[in-house]
Amino acid sequence: MGEAIVITSGKGGVGKTTTSANIGTALALQGKRVCLVDTDIGLRNLDVVMGLENRIIYDLVDVLEGRCKVQQALVKDKRFDDLLYLLPAAQTSDKNAVSAEQMKTLIDKLKQDYDYIIIDCPAGIEQGYRNAVAGATKAIVVTTPEVSAVRDADRIIGLLEKEEHVESPNLIINRIRPHLMKNGDMLDVEEITQHLSINLIGIVADDDQVIKASNHGEPIAMNPNNVASVAYRNIARRILGESVPLQQLQEENKGVFTKIKKFFGVK
Amino acid sequence: MNKKQNVTIKGTKDGLTLHLDDSCSYEDLKKELNHKLTESSRSNEDRLISVLVHTGNRYLSKAQEEELKELIRQKKNLVVESIRSNVLTKVEAEKLKQDDEIISVAKIIRSGQVLEVPGDLLLIGDVNPGGTVKAGGNIFILGALKGIAHAGYNGDKNAVISASVMKPTQLRISDSITRAPDENMEEGKREMECAYIDDENQITIDRLQVLMHLRPNISKLQGGF
Numbered sequence: 001m002g003e004a005i006v007i008t009s010g011k012g013g014v015g016k017t018t019t020s021a022n023i024g025t026a027l028a029l030q031g032k033r034v035c036l037v038d039t040d041i042g043l044r045n046l047d048v049v050m051g052l053e054n055r056i057i058y059d060l061v062d063v064l065e066g067r068c069k070v071q072q073a074l075v076k077d078k079r080f081d082d083l084l085y086l087l088p089a090a091q092t093s094d095k096n097a098v099s100a101e102q103m104k105t106l107i108d109k110l111k112q113d114y115d116y117i118i119i120d121c122p123a124g125i126e127q128g129y130r131n132a133v134a135g136a137t138k139a140i141v142v143t144t145p146e147v148s149a150v151r152d153a154d155r156i157i158g159l160l161e162k163e164e165h166v167e168s169p170n171l172i173i174n175r176i177r178p179h180l181m182k183n184g185d186m187l188d189v190e191e192i193t194q195h196l197s198i199n200l201i202g203i204v205a206d207d208d209q210v211i212k213a214s215n216h217g218e219p220i221a222m223n224p225n226n227v228a229s230v231a232y233r234n235i236a237r238r239i240l241g242e243s244v245p246l247q248q249l250q251e252e253n254k255g256v257f258t259k260i261k262k263f264f265g266v267k
Numbered sequence: 268m269n270k271k272q273n274v275t276i277k278g279t280k281d282g283l284t285l286h287l288d289d290s291c292s293y294e295d296l297k298k299e300l301n302h303k304l305t306e307s308s309r310s311n312e313d314r315l316i317s318v319l320v321h322t323g324n325r326y327l328s329k330a331q332e333e334e335l336k337e338l339i340r341q342k343k344n345l346v347v348e349s350i351r352s353n354v355l356t357k358v359e360a361e362k363l364k365q366d367d368e369i370i371s372v373a374k375i376i377r378s379g380q381v382l383e384v385p386g387d388l389l390l391i392g393d394v395n396p397g398g399t400v401k402a403g404g405n406i407f408i409l410g411a412l413k414g415i416a417h418a419g420y421n422g423d424k425n426a427v428i429s430a431s432v433m434k435p436t437q438l439r440i441s442d443s444i445t446r447a448p449d450e451n452m453e454e455g456k457r458e459m460e461c462a463y464i465d466d467e468n469q470i471t472i473d474r475l476q477v478l479m480h481l482r483p484n485i486s487k488l489q490g491g492f
Contacts, residue, residue: 155377155378157377158398195393
């Protein structure tokens with residue numbers, strides 16, 4: 001039996017889809033069988049970020065309304081032989097076309113075949129959110145170091161705590177800009193974690209490469225030399241139960257001299 | 268021989284006390300009360316006499332209470348001060364107990380959540396911005412108050428709010444409202460603080476320790492120690 005993890009945030013634009021794509025990718029890289037489920041019906045994106053848009057034939061609503069079998073709708077990612085699949089959202093229906101019970105049945109079915117089901121949740125706390133959470137057993141809340149995002153994360157955590165079938169959620173702080181945080185212009189990691197008082201499962205630095213990779217349909221987690229990629233891989237390892245220390249985020253462009261000093265271990 | 272009296276009138280220095288027997292029927296009682304008051308009414312006196320009514324172990328419904336009050340009031344210079352009874356209905360008793368209870372809750376009140384209790388609230392946790400706690404009585408928060416706290420929401424102006432970290436978005440006591448100052452207060456290490464309505468009807472924040480003088484009835488411990 002696999003685990004179904006919902007990736008949610010309340011607020012839009014904090015990086016739920018990117019996080020879903022990258023955690024899924026990182027878990028597949030670890031050799032796990034992963035199914036990504038996009039529940040953002042009407043505004044699907046996950047397929048674009050994964051670069052699988054042109055292979056979609058059937059979607060989530062087709063499956064739920066019995067027009068096809070689950071296996072027919074699942075899009076296989078050929079880069080990971082037989083490990084990573086995507087169940088795309090419908091583009092033509094809206095969120096009310098699906099009920100929470102239907103979603104739960106579907107996710108329960110997928111759990112038999114996959115180690116991890118990563119559910120990408122739409123923004124907001126309406127029907128779309130309820131559908132996404134219905135089948136989940138674990139939750140990851142994504143936030144950015146902004147007051148408004150943290151406020152919405154707080155709200156979502158409150159709602160998740162009421163769902164008895166979901167374990168206490170984990171937190172990802174996304175889009176961290178080390179220099180702003182250092183100057184105190186951004187909420188720092190400690191502050192946010194203390195405020196939300198849930199377990200921190202990872203921090204991801206804001207990196208231009210992430211956007212570039214997403215636009216190319218190649219999740220950044222596939223690139224082993226990127227700071228954000230390492231962050232996502234670390235999160236995947238933590239999901240698998242390893243204990244990995246938090247990344248030390250430092251300012252880039254420090255000058256050659258500091259780099260040499262660092263190389264020799266001089267502080 | 269005359270039967271036992273159902274209504275006994277006693278004069279005290281504060282006025283009259285009526286003892287109503289609790290074993291006779293309500294109708295008999297009313298009749299006798301009316302009779303007694305009529306014969307003893309002294310219309311030559313101008314000043315108002317306040318009357319205290321003791322009903323013993325009889326339970327009077329609100330309508331009956333009103334009826335008796337009306338009856339007494341009709342006798343010119345009598346004013347009913349209060350009606351006392353030894354009995355309470357279950358509902359009243361439960362409400363009294365609720366209002367007097369301290370309810371402890373170990374939780375974080377997050378954005379969008381509202382926690383409401385009829386009596387005093389002891390919160391072991393934080394109130395995050397966007398979260399609200401409401402209590403009929405006092406609110407004591409062992410964690411940080413960053414959201415809204417409303418004490419005495421039924422109109423109790425004596426209610427207080429205290430928190431280990433007092434950084435509320437809004438404080439409400441009874442129908443007074445105050446909000447946090449716009450500029451950040453000095454981020455020094457502050458002790459546990461409390462908020463109360465002062466003599467000028469303003470919500471004031473002060474050290475916790477002032478409460479023992481301002482609101483001595485918060486102490487529920489009887490006797491000394």
